[in-house]
Amino acid sequence: MANQNLTPDMITDEALDILHQKLNFVGNIITDYDDEFAQEGAKIGNTLRVRHPIQYATGTGATMATGTGADTHQTSTTLTISSQRHVPMRFTSAEQTMDIDSFSKRHIEPAMSVLAAKIENDCLSMIDEVANTVHCGTAVSFAEIMAGRKKLVDGLAPGVDHVALLDTQANVDLVSELKGLFHSSDEVSKQYKEGKMGTTASFDFYENTLLPSHTTGVEGGLGNYLINDTGAGVTGVSSSEGLTTGSLIVDTGTKTIKDGDVFTIANVYEVQPETKLSTGVLKQFTVTADAAGAGTLAIAPNIITGGAYQNVNSVPANNAAITFLGAASTVYNQSLLFQKGFACFGSADLVLPKGTHMASRRNLDGISMRLVSDYDIVKDRVYTRMDVLYGFKVLRPQLACKVLHT
Secondary structure (H helix, E strand, O other): OOOOOOOHHHHHHHHHHHHHHHOOOHHHOEEEEEHHHHHOOOOOOOEEEEEOOOOOOOOOOOOOOOOOOOOOOOOEEEEEOOEEEEEEEEEEOOHHHOOHHHHHHHHHHHHHHHHHHHHHHHHHHHHHHOOOEEEOOOOOOHHHHHHHHHHHHHOOOOOOOEEEEEOHHHHHHHHHHHHHHOOOHHHHHHHHHHOOOEEEOOEEEEEOOOOOOEEOOOOOOOOOOEEOOOOOOEEOOOOHHHHHOEEEEEEOOOOEEOOOOEEEEEEEEEEOOOOOOEEEEEEEEEEOOOEEOOEEEEEEOOOEEEOOOOOEOOOOOOOOEEEEOOOOOOEEEEEEEEEHHHEEEEEEOOOOOOOOOOEEEEEEOOEEEEEEEEEEOOOOEEEEEEEEEEEEEEOOHHHEEEEEEO
């Protein structure tokens, strides 16, 4: 049977399928696709609105509770389409007569590996917005994975779609420790053959080589900084931005604090999300911008002391000590435990250029890809680019937990 020339649609379908398989972080968070942009073509700066789940507060007695935080309020967040990644390809017209499997192995798979790595690397920057942290020392154990799972459960993470995204060393540690938990001999052999673990403790385990490390600031492990803000915290929120970001005024300390450093505040405890009662566990926060010395410290999440989204038992006292997790100026490898609703990846259609028949656009599970080609008659070559236009956003940081180790 004679070979059939590969069409733009065939190549795009194959490329998008391979890309989707390689995105083991993006493929496990919420993906939001908006084809309305395709009418005139999306561009960087367009936005998508993503709604948060409604959260309620209770009242007591016969009189209905009213006022701030008592209303049914649907918060939402703006996801900005901020990144356009593409990969260029070049092949001869003769190569277009190859079967799709051979063409895929020669051209599409290596191209999608590079594109997937860039997209994953961009999106994994969201790990710096995660405050929940388990500190493991030199190796990751199953006990620490379970400690991270507890943080997700305490944050009311739904019981499905839990993912453990492991850095390569954490994967080595856990594959060895947990090999006996899989009863099937095929599952055990798969661990050693592929370095993957399958599913246990409600998590689907994946290995990811792109998880960023984190270097703590010079203040790490110390308690030199003090709260200088008797009014820190808000009662009730009116937008998603109030849920995810906030600030503190600090003094006394002088040493460097790094974006992504995690800290606790004396006597500021987590609350159970539904009853709003203190859990007796210090609330963890993360720094969202580098800082040094007295002044304003950008943090996540915000300190919310009342209303449906209350997350702490009280505002910090003036001169309350801030304690940073981990040792000073130390590089930590990071793994990430999360539930699907932790973050969102938004993709939009790029416009198909007019005047060319060598173009295609496809969508798979919320990820849109465009292919555009041009033919060089002099060299008998086809020049092709494949583009993905996207943005990403943390939605519910309490549904994720970092696992740190050296």
